[in-house]
Amino acid sequence: MVHFSKFKIFSIVLLCVLSLLYAVPNVVGDEALEEWQSSMPSWLPGQTVNLGLDLQGGSYRLLRVEFQDVLQQRVRDLRTEVRNAARGARIRISGLATEGLSVVVRPQRAEQIDELAVVLADLNPDFELIQEGADENSPPTRIRLNFRQFAQDDLTASIMQQAIEVIRRRVDALGTTEPLIQQQGDDRILVQLPGATSFPPIPRGQLSIHLVDINASQTQIAQGNAPEGSQIVPYAESPLGAVSIRRDPIVRGDNLVGASTGVGIAGDPVVNFRFDGEGARKFGDATVEHTGRQMAIVLDGEVLSAPVIREPILGGAGQISGNFTVQDASDLALILRSGALPAELTPLEERTVGPSLGADSVAAGQTASLIAIGFVTLFMIAAYGLFGGFAMFALSINIAAIFALLSALGATLTLPGIAGIVLTIGIAVDANVLIFERIREELRNGRTPISAIDSGYGRALTTIIDASLTTLIAAACLFAFGAGPIRGFAVTLAVGILTSMFTAIMVTRLMVVLWLRQTKPSTLPL
Amino acid sequence: MKGFVSYTPSNLGIPFMKRRVIGFVLSALLIVFGIGDLFVQGLNFGIDFRGGILLEVQTEGPADIGTMRQDLNALNLGEVTLQEFGADDVALIRVQRQEGDETAQAAAIESIKEVLGSEFELRRQEFVGPQVGEELIQAGILAIVFSLLGILVYVWFRFEWQFAVGAVAALLHDTIATIALFSLTQMEFNLSTVAAVLTIAGYSINDTVVVFDRMRENLRKYKRESLITIIDRSLNETLTRTLLTSGTTLLALIALWFFGGEVIRGFTVALIWGIVIGTYSSIFIAAPLLIFLNLRPEQLDRVSGEDKSDQAAVRS
Numbered sequence: 113m114v115h116f117s118k119f120k121i122f123s124i125v126l127l128c129v130l131s132l133l134y135a136v137p138n139v140v141g142d143e144a145l146e147e148w149q150s151s152m153p154s155w156l157p158g159q160t161v162n163l164g165l166d167l168q169g170g171s172y173r174l175l176r177v178e179f180q181d182v183l184q185q186r187v188r189d190l191r192t193e194v195r196n197a198a199r200g201a202r203i204r205i206s207g208l209a210t211e212g213l214s215v216v217v218r219p220q221r222a223e224q225i226d227e228l229a230v231v232l233a234d235l236n237p238d239f240e241l242i243q244e245g246a247d248e249n250s251p252p253t254r255i256r257l258n259f260r261q262f263a264q265d266d267l268t269a270s271i272m273q274q275a276i277e278v279i280r281r282r283v284d285a286l287g288t289t290e291p292l293i294q295q296q297g298d299d300r301i302l303v304q305l306p307g308a309t310s311f312p313p314i315p316r317g318q319l320s321i322h323l324v325d326i327n328a329s330q331t332q333i334a335q336g337n338a339p340e341g342s343q344i345v346p347y348a349e350s351p352l353g354a355v356s357i358r359r360d361p362i363v364r365g366d367n368l369v370g371a372s373t374g375v376g377i378a379g380d381p382v383v384n385f386r387f388d389g390e391g392a393r394k395f396g397d398a399t400v401e402h403t404g405r406q407m408a409i410v411l412d413g414e415v416l417s418a419p420v421i422r423e424p425i426l427g428g429a430g431q432i433s434g435n436f437t438v439q440d441a442s443d444l445a446l447i448l449r450s451g452a453l454p455a456e457l458t459p460l461e462e463r464t465v466g467p468s469l470g471a472d473s474v475a476a477g478q479t480a481s482l483i484a485i486g487f488v489t490l491f492m493i494a495a496y497g498l499f500g501g502f503a504m505f506a507l508s509i510n511i512a513a514i515f516a517l518l519s520a521l522g523a524t525l526t527l528p529g530i531a532g533i534v535l536t537i538g539i540a541v542d543a544n545v546l547i548f549e550r551i552r553e554e555l556r557n558g559r560t561p562i563s564a565i566d567s568g569y570g571r572a573l574t575t576i577i578d579a580s581l582t583t584l585i586a587a588a589c590l591f592a593f594g595a596g597p598i599r600g601f602a603v604t605l606a607v608g609i610l611t612s613m614f615t616a617i618m619v620t621r622l623m624v625v626l627w628l629r630q631t632k633p634s635t636l637p638l
Numbered sequence: 639m640k641g642f643v644s645y646t647p648s649n650l651g652i653p654f655m656k657r658r659v660i661g662f663v664l665s666a667l668l669i670v671f672g673i674g675d676l677f678v679q680g681l682n683f684g685i686d687f688r689g690g691i692l693l694e695v696q697t698e699g700p701a702d703i704g705t706m707r708q709d710l711n712a713l714n715l716g717e718v719t720l721q722e723f724g725a726d727d728v729a730l731i732r733v734q735r736q737e738g739d740e741t742a743q744a745a746a747i748e749s750i751k752e753v754l755g756s757e758f759e760l761r762r763q764e765f766v767g768p769q770v771g772e773e774l775i776q777a778g779i780l781a782i783v784f785s786l787l788g789i790l791v792y793v794w795f796r797f798e799w800q801f802a803v804g805a806v807a808a809l810l811h812d813t814i815a816t817i818a819l820f821s822l823t824q825m826e827f828n829l830s831t832v833a834a835v836l837t838i839a840g841y842s843i844n845d846t847v848v849v850f851d852r853m854r855e856n857l858r859k860y861k862r863e864s865l866i867t868i869i870d871r872s873l874n875e876t877l878t879r880t881l882l883t884s885g886t887t888l889l890a891l892i893a894l895w896f897f898g899g900e901v902i903r904g905f906t907v908a909l910i911w912g913i914v915i916g917t918y919s920s921i922f923i924a925a926p927l928l929i930f931l932n933l934r935p936e937q938l939d940r941v942s943g944e945d946k947s948d949q950a951a952v953r954s
Binding site for chain 2: 174462499535542583
């Protein structure tokens with residue numbers, strides 16, 4: 113144990129130096145960091161520890177994608193198709209209904225069931241056709257169209273992908289640096305915006321253009337009773353606060369290809385939009401047919417503006433005016449450009465930390481760490497004298513190694529993570545205390561300094577490993593089940609345990625051995 | 639250069655095991671009171687677990703909590719609590735989760751900001767829905783259960799089963815005592831509290847394992863001595879280490895308590911308490927349980943070979 117091969121000494125010193133080099137970028141300022149990065153070889157990454165949102169300020173949001181609504185909508189659409197198909201084939205049906213994620217229907221004349229099945233079989237490949245009887249043994253009397261599981265999975269997967277893409281485009285347009293947008297679990301999206309002090313609302317951006325329903329009376333609108341085929345939607349500029357529109361749109365946002373801000377006739381901000389070929393044709397036809405009528409531009413179920421069609425619009429371009437500020441107009445243009453969210457998003461959790469609180473937390477963490485180091489150093493030197501000094505030198509290497517590992521791993525330092533480091537400062541000396549106490553015992557048993565040190569380190573080793581591994585088990589559980597900042601704590605705790613095992617077992621031993629060789633003491637100051 | 643440790647006697651010869659009943663009675667009282675209180679008062683769950691809205695605001699002068707409370711209660715947002723947070727110009731506002739969807743939460747936050755006016759700086763804003771809260775509770779319980787199990791298995795493999803039972807009993811004791819502390823003081827129980835409980839588990843087992851290691855060694859070394867003598871001897875031999883390590887850890891945590899900021903103060907309190915209770919339980923719960931579980935030195939014979947003194951340290 114007292115013998116250290118040259119190779120071992122070299123390895124230990126190299127690891128210490130590497131720790132220091134990797135840790136340095138975290139303590140120098142921004143300018144010195146740039147200089148450091150340019151002057152050091154490129155294999156030294158010169159990275160600093162990532163600060164968590166709770167330390168640098170920023171917003172965190174967890175959203176749930178409401179797949180069920182979309183799936184249900186598909187089933188409702190299918191129900192309409194079934195009705196139309198049956199009507200087209202002149203088969204009278206009854207009991208047309210949706211049951212969960214399937215549509216059920218029965219022919220009024222039971223013998224037509226096979227005929228109906230043929231009509232419905234090719235309606236939609238996403239649905240599986242099943243003929244059902246009252247029970248297993250009776251002849252089939254009704255048809256069930258079941259949403260196939262793989263079709264559901266395909267749909268939800270594409271919705272998820274599309275939702276992430278839309279959020280990314282909108283967030284990018286806000287100019288947030290290094291946003292994080294990722295899927296979490298089956299139906300969740302996590303969005304992190306470092307530096308953002310609030311979360312912009314993310315509307316669905318579902319745009320459609322409808323004809324205003326001229327048959328609806330004021331009382332009907334006020335009572336919210338829409339005539340057949342129409343619906344009442346809010347409209348801020350109408351005196352009633354709502355307007356009745358035809359349910360079937362003239363053209364949907366799917367046909368939208370571009371949107372930009374512009375200036376209207378009165379010099380007010382407006383949004384210009386453009387349709388693709390199909391959209392332009394539909395829009396053109398409708399404006400030819402309904403010149404003089406009022407249309408409604410609807411976004412997420414709310415009317416933005418309701419201009420009167422003065423002349424046919426054949427180029428496929430339109431304009432949305434309203435009481436927009438410049439900001440409103442550019443936000444709206446952005447939403448239209450980035451596309452509609454394919455499903456509703458429900459926020460499950462949202463946390464925003466202001467930059468000043470983050471900075472305060474960092475400062476508090478630094479102060480606490482420095483004072484903790486000071487306290488522990490004084491205490492250890494008072495307790496063990498020179499050997500305490502060795503332990504404290506090892507502790508400073510230990511702290512450098514923690515930062516080096518965190519930087520190299522790209523781990524994120526959170527406020528609880530800082531607490532983890534402070535805790536490590538307290539616990540790190542434990543291994544040294546165990547070793548020193550062992551050496552004292554061996555000395556009392558009459559061993560020579562060298563042999564006492566030798567067996568002291570040897571015997572303490574199992575204890576140190578047992579004690580460290582159990583703490584690592586707890587840290588692993590914290591990491592596996594913890595969320596957000598708690599994981600940061602688990603990582604620093606685990607890293608701290610590993611580095612303190614290295615420094616206590618290797619670094620202090622090397623120092624003690626070198627000191628032994630240098631001074632050849634006849635007694636140890638323990 | 640010598641430190642003060644070299645002047646302390648190596649073996650104080652404290653008869654811990656003679657007093658073991660005192661320890662059991664103290665712990666029993668603590669646990670019974672703690673669990674009783676848990677049923678009566680319950681834990682003061684933070685929004686991490688309950689769901690709801692939290693805002694931390696800084697005012698220009700000292701915060702007028704009374705007026706703020708009146709203004710906020712006028713909004714009819716349901717249960718609203720306000721407290722000074724660390725400094726007299728920082729206030730923490732907690733509001734119960736609003737009925738309805740995202741817009742209801744956002745609207746509530748907006749109306750709070752409006753009522754507070756413009757001379758407030760918003761330092762922190764959190765909203766947690768009930769589903770996430772429930773999941774976090776489950777994850778917290780799972781984390782605690784699994785780490786206890788993991789530790790149990792590890793100690794069982796490395797020692798005898800009596801040690802594993804003793805260690806886990808001490809762990810449960812510390813866990814319950816810490817949760818009881820949060821119930822008795824009604825400090826907020828949140829995600830970081832769960833982290834604290836797990837850290838305490840890690841620390842407490844660390845302490846227990848060090849003592850057990852020494853007992854295992856002494857059981858092999860002094861086969862003729864009674865179990866009580868061996869346990870007392872082991873506890874005394876490791877006492878300096880136990881006190882020094884607890885001492886440095888407490889010093890570091892005290893620094894964190896004073897200077898670490900308000901956000902993690904609850905966490906720090908839990909850790910400080912945990913270090914104290916973890917050190918206590920290694921001596922007064924884990925060790926005496928070995929006597930009750932009838933651990934006999936002969937049981938170790940099958941692993942120990944001919945050389946009694948060196949074998950213990952080398953075996954691993």
